[in-house]
Amino acid sequence: LFLNNVVNHPDFLSGNYFTTFIDTTPELFIFTPPQDRGTKLLKYIADTTVNGYEDFTKRLKPSFPPVRFPSMPESPLLPSGTKQILDSQGPDGLVGWIKQQREVLLTDTTLRDAHQSLLATRMRTQDMINVISPTAHKLPNLFSLEMWGGATFDVAYRFLKEDPWRRLEALRAQAPNILFQMLLRGANAVGYTSYPDNVIRAFVEQAAASGIDVFRIFDSLNWLSGMTVSIDAVRNSGKIAEVSLCYSGDILDSSRSKYDLKYYINLAKEIEKAGAHILAIKDMAGLLKPEAAYRLVSSLKEAVDLPIHLHMHDTSGNGIYACARAIEAGVDIVDTAISSLAGASSQPSSNSLYYALQGHPRQPKLDIRSMNELSHYWEDIRAYYKDFEGSLAYPNPEIYQHEMPGGQYSNLKQQAKSLGLESQWDRVSDMYRKVNDMFGDIIKVTPSSKVVGDMALFMVENNLEEEDIYRLGTSLDFPNSVVEFFSGQIGQPYQGFPQELQRIILKGRQPLTTRPGELLEAANFDEIQETLANNLPRPVTQCDVLAYTLYPKVFLDWVDFFATYGDVSILDTPTFFYGLNSKEEIRVDIEEGKMLVIKLISVEEPLPDGTRIVNFELNGLPREIVVKDKS
Ligand code: 3PY
Ligand code: ZN
Numbered sequence: 001l002f003l004n005n006v007v008n009h010p011d012f013l014s015g016n017y018f019t020t021f022i023d024t025t026p027e028l029f030i031f032t033p034p035q036d037r038g039t040k041l042l043k044y045i046a047d048t049t050v051n052g053y054e055d056f057t058k059r060l061k062p063s064f065p066p067v068r069f070p071s072m073p074e075s076p077l078l079p080s081g082t083k084q085i086l087d088s089q090g091p092d093g094l095v096g097w098i099k100q101q102r103e104v105l106l107t108d109t110t111l112r113d114a115h116q117s118l119l120a121t122r123m124r125t126q127d128m129i130n131v132i133s134p135t136a137h138k139l140p141n142l143f144s145l146e147m148w149g150g151a152t153f154d155v156a157y158r159f160l161k162e163d164p165w166r167r168l169e170a171l172r173a174q175a176p177n178i179l180f181q182m183l184l185r186g187a188n189a190v191g192y193t194s195y196p197d198n199v200i201r202a203f204v205e206q207a208a209a210s211g212i213d214v215f216r217i218f219d220s221l222n223w224l225s226g227m228t229v230s231i232d233a234v235r236n237s238g239k240i241a242e243v244s245l246c247y248s249g250d251i252l253d254s255s256r257s258k259y260d261l262k263y264y265i266n267l268a269k270e271i272e273k274a275g276a277h278i279l280a281i282k283d284m285a286g287l288l289k290p291e292a293a294y295r296l297v298s299s300l301k302e303a304v305d306l307p308i309h310l311h312m313h314d315t316s317g318n319g320i321y322a323c324a325r326a327i328e329a330g331v332d333i334v335d336t337a338i339s340s341l342a343g344a345s346s347q348p349s350s351n352s353l354y355y356a357l358q359g360h361p362r363q364p365k366l367d368i369r370s371m372n373e374l375s376h377y378w379e380d381i382r383a384y385y386k387d388f389e390g391s392l393a394y395p396n397p398e399i400y401q402h403e404m405p406g407g408q409y410s411n412l413k414q415q416a417k418s419l420g421l422e423s424q425w426d427r428v429s430d431m432y433r434k435v436n437d438m439f440g441d442i443i444k445v446t447p448s449s450k451v452v453g454d455m456a457l458f459m460v461e462n463n464l465e466e467e468d469i470y471r472l473g474t475s476l477d478f479p480n481s482v483v484e485f486f487s488g489q490i491g492q493p494y495q496g497f498p499q500e501l502q503r504i505i506l507k508g509r510q511p512l513t514t515r516p517g518e519l520l521e522a523a524n525f526d527e528i529q530e531t532l533a534n535n536l537p538r539p540v541t542q543c544d545v546l547a548y549t550l551y552p553k554v555f556l557d558w559v560d561f562f563a564t565y566g567d568v569s570i571l572d573t574p575t576f577f578y579g580l581n582s583k584e585e586i587r588v589d590i591e592e593g594k595m596l597v598i599k600l601i602s603v604e605e606p607l608p609d610g611t612r613i614v615n616f617e618l619n620g621l622p623r624e625i626v627v628k629d630k631s
Contacts, residue, residue, distance in 0.1 A: 038596050038618050039625075040566030041588065046614035046625040047565075049579030050603060055122075055159065055414075056387050058631075061578035067380040070134040070373040079140035081177035086213055091240050091277050098143070098278070098307040098332050104362045105333040107181060107309070108139065109347045110378065111147035111171075114337035117313060117345040117406040120388040120414050121155040124573050125167040127381045129174070131374065136175035138370035143309075143333045144214050147171060148207070149182030150407060150446070153190035154551055157558040162569035165210055165543035172211030179240075181214040182207060185446055186227040187491070187517050188220070191550045192447040192481070194489055194516035197229045199523050203546050204233035210543070216280050216311070218244035220448035223491040224270050225515045231275050242309060243276035247283040248403065248443045251292050258441050258495065264296060265303045272304045278333075279306040281326075284405040284445045286313035286345075290325040297329035307332040312347065313406030317395020319348030320356050327362050338371065340379035344392045345406040351375060384573040388414070402429045403436065405449050412453045424460055431456040438466055439485075440498045447481065447490055454479040473504045488512030523549050535559055 052058025086094045098105065115123035128147070135145070148168050156164035172180060187194045189203050204215065215234045219226035227243060234241040245267045249259035268279055281288070281296065288296065293310070300308055310331045312319060323334050335347050342349035350364075351371045357363035390410030404412065416428050435455045436444060444452055458479050459465070469476065484490060486502045488511040502511060512519070525545050532540040532548055536559060548555045568576060570588055580586065580600035588596045601615040601622070606629050616623045 037566050037590055038598075039623070040564065041568065041571065041596065042598065042614075042616055042618060042623055042625050043627075044565040044568050044571070045575065045579050045598065045600070046603075046616070046627045047579075048576070049600065049614065050612055050627045051630045052579075053577045056577055059578075061574055061581050061584075064383055064574055065380065068373075068376040070131065070138065070370065070377055072134055073137045078136055078177050081136075081140040082143055082179045083177050083213065086179060086240065090238065091235075094240065095277050095307060101332070102361060104327045104331065104357075104364050105143035106141075106350055106353075106364050106366070107144045107146050107311075107333055107335045108135075108142050108337065108350065109146045109311075109335050110338045110341050111145060112150060112152055112183065113146060113311075113335070113407060114341040114346040115385075116151050116410075117347075118341060118390055118410060119382070119385045120390070120410045121151045122159060122385055122388045123381075124160050124576065125156075125162055125170065125569055126571075127384070127573055128167070129170055131377050132171050132174045134370075135374065136177055138367060138374065140177055141365040142178050144179035144181040145175065146181040146183065146216075146335065148180065148212060149184055149190055149216075151190075151411070153547075154554055157547065157551065157554050160569070161558060161561050161565070162567075163543075163558075165206075165541075165547070166569075168207075168210045168212070179213040180211050181216060181242075182212045184215045184217050184230055184234075186217055186219040186230050187515070188226075188447055189550060192450060193484065194226075194491075194520065195550065196520040196522050197517045198525075199546070199549055200229050200517070201233045202523075202525065202542070203550070204230060205237055206542055206546055208234075208237035208239050212239065214240040214242055214278075216242045216244060216282070216309075218246055218280070218282055218445065219491060220246070220443060220445050221491045221493045222246050222267060222443050223493075224267075224274060226491045228274055229517060235275055240277045241275060242278040242280050243271045243274065244280040244282035244311075245271065246443045246445050247281055247288050247296075248285075249441070250287065250289070250400070251296060252289060256441075259443075261295065261299055263494075265299055268300050268304050268306075272306055276306055278309050279304060280309045280311055281331075282445070283310070283312035284407065284449075285403050286315040286319060286399055286406060287403060288312055288322055288326075289400075290318060290322045293322040294325040294329045297326045297331045301330050309333040309335070311335040313345055313399075314343050314348045315345050315392065315395070315399040315406055315409070316397045318397070319343075320352050323348055323353055324356055327357065327360075338378050339375040340382060344395070345390055345409040381573070384577065387577075390414075398429070402433045403444060404429065404432055404453075405445050407446065408449045408453060412457075415453070416457060419457060419461055421457065421460055427460050428456055431459050434466060435459070438469070438498070438501060440493060440495065442493045448485065448493075451479075451481045451485040451490070454481045458482070470500070470504070474507045476504075478505050486511060489516050491516070525549070537563065 085097050111128050153164045156162050189195055189200055217227050217230045231241045245264055249256045251261045271279055308331050310326050336350035336353055337347040339349040339351040354366050354368050390413055416422055416425060432452055435452045442448055483505060486505040528545050528548055529540055532544055575586055582600055585599040590596055597619050599617040601617060604613040606612050610629055611626050612629050614625045614627055
C-alpha cells in the first residue's frame with residue numbers, strides 16, 4: 001500500500017521528487033483501509049438476496065438436490081495423456097502420434113462450447129474446478145479438453161464477475177495430463193472486432209504460457225489472411241495450430257454452388273500451406289449432413305496430409321450419425337460433450353457415440369462408467385443454470401434452413417428476449433436466413449454471425465422487410481456491427497460484398513479492401529500497464545493488460561465490481577445467483593485453511609430512503625449490511 005502511494009503520487013509520477021520525498025510528503029502515510037473480504041462478500045450476498053442476479057427473474061432460492069460427485073480413483077497417480085506427448089515430442093511428434101491411432105480420438109467440449117451453446121456461456125469456474133481432477137483421472141484417453149476461448153472470455157468478466165485467466169490456470173494445475181484446447185477467432189482473438197497484430201501475438205503467447213496447447217483458429221469469413229498472424233504466433237509458441245475451414249451451405253445441394261466440395265478442398269490446401277498442424281472442419285451450426293460428412297472427410301483426406309478434427313453441433317438431431325459417417329471416412333478426432341450437456345445446440349453426446357460405435361474397430365477408448373458418473377455430476381449442476389437454457393429441447397432440422405451457429409442460438413434468443421421479441425422468435429430466425437441471403441450468402445460464425453443476428457433483430461424490431469432496406473436506404477440507422485462488416489473491418493467475404501447494399505449501408509464511405517490488422521496502430525502495452533496501475537489495487541499482470549486491450553470497459557467494470565464485492569467466484573453457484581434464504585448458512589473457503597461461515601438472519605422492511613438492512617451472522621458474530629432495494 002505504501003509503495004502504491006509512493007508510485008502513484010503526482011510528484012513521483014512527474015519526476016518532481018528528491019531523496020527526502022518520503023520524509024517531506026506526509027500524505028504517503030494515509031492509507032484507505034482495505035475492506036475485509038468477508039464484508040465484501042456479505043455485500044454481494046445481501047444485494048443479490050434483495051435485488052436478484054442481473055439476468056434472473058428474482059425469486060427465492062430453490063432447494064437443489066445434493067450434487068452427485070464422481071468417485072475418485074483409488075490411486076492418486078494421474079495417468080499420462082496427450083499433454084505428455086506434446087511436451088516430450090513437440091507438435092510434429094503429436095501429429096505423428098494422432099495419425100497412428102486406430103480408434104477415433106475425442107475432444108470433450110463440456111467446459112466451453114457445450115455451455116456456450118446450451119446455457120448462454122454462463123458456466124462458472126467453481127463448477128468446473130470441482131470436477132476437473134476426477135475428469136483428468138477418468139478420461140486420460142481424451143485428445144483434448146476444449147475449455148477456453150470463444151465467448152467464455154468476455155462472459156467471465158461481464159456476467160460471472162470472474163477472471164478467465166485464473167480459470168485457465170486453476171484448471172491447468174489440476175489436469176496436467178490432457179491437452180487444453182481453445183477457440184481463437186483469428187484476427188478477432190476472443191472478441192468481435194479486428195485487433196492489431198501485436199495484440200494477437202501477445203494474446204497467443206500469454207494463453208500458451210497460462211496453459212493452452214491447441215489453438216483452434218478460424219476466420220469468420222474463411223478468409224485465410226485473417227488467420228495467418230495467429231497461425232504464426234501459435235507455431236512460434238511451440239503449440240498446436242489447428243486451423244479451421246468453417247462449413248456452410250450444403251455440398252449435397254447442387255443448386256447452392258457457392259460453397260461446394262471444390263471450395264473446401266482448395267481452402268484446405270491453402271490452410272495446409274499456411275502452416276496448420278491439424279485441419280478442423282468447423283461445422284458451427286451443425287449443417288453437415290451424414291453423407292456430406294462422409295464425402296467431405298474422404299475428399300479432404302486425399303487432398304491434404306493433415307489430421308482432420310471434426311467439430312459440429314447436434315441441433316438437427318443428426319449429429320451422431322454424421323460423426324459416425326465422418327469416422328467411417330477416416331476423420332481423426334471428433335468433438336463431443338458429456339451426455340447431460342450434449343445434444344441439441346451443443347455437441348453430440350460422447351456417451352452415445354461410444355455405444356453407436358460398439359463393435360466398430362474405431363470405437364473411442366472411453367471408460368463408459370466414468371462417463372456416466374460425470375454425466376450425473378453435470379446433470380445436477382445444469383439445474384443451477386435453468387434460467388439460461390436456450391429452450392431448444394428437441395432436435396430441430398430447421399437449422400438446415402436458418403443456419404444459425406449453436407454457440408449463437410442461446411445468446412441470440414437471450415438478446416431477442418431482452419428486446420421484448422421473445423414471442424417473435426420464429427420471425428427472427430426466418431429473418432436470419434433472409435439477411436444471410438441479402439448479404440450474399442456469407443459464412444456465419446462469430447463475429448459474422450453476430451452481424452447477421454444484429455441485422456435480423458434490427459429488421460424485426462423495426463418491422464422492416466428486405467425491400468424496405470432498399471427503399472428507405474441511407475435514411476436508416478444500421479447497427480454498428482453491420483456497418484463495420486460492410487466497411488471490411490472483419491475481413492473480406494468470399495466473392496465480395498453485395499455492392500448495392502454496401503453502398504446504402506456505408507452511406508458513401510469507402511470500405512477497406514486490405515487486412516484490417518495492417519492498418520491498425522499497434523497497442524502500446526506499456527502505456528496500458530501504466531493506466532491500469534492507477535486503477536488496480538494490486539500489481540498489474542500481462543493478463544490484465546490483454547483483457548483491458550480487448551475489452552476496456554468490460555474489464556474496468558469488473559475491476560470496480562471487484563473493489564466493491566471482492567472475489568465472488570468463491571461462492572457456490574446457487575448463492576451467486578440467488579443469494580441466501582432466511583436462516584440459511586453457507587461455508588466459504590476464502591483461502592487455504594481460512595473459512596467463513598455466513599448465515600442470513602433477516603432482511604428488514606425498506607426504509608424511507610429505499611434501503612433495507614440485511615442481518616447476517618459472520619463466523620457467529622452479528623453483521624449488518626445496508627442495501628438499496630432496486631425494485
Ligand atoms: C465462438 O466464436 O464463440 C464460437 O463458438 C463460434 O462457433
Ligand atoms: Zn461450436
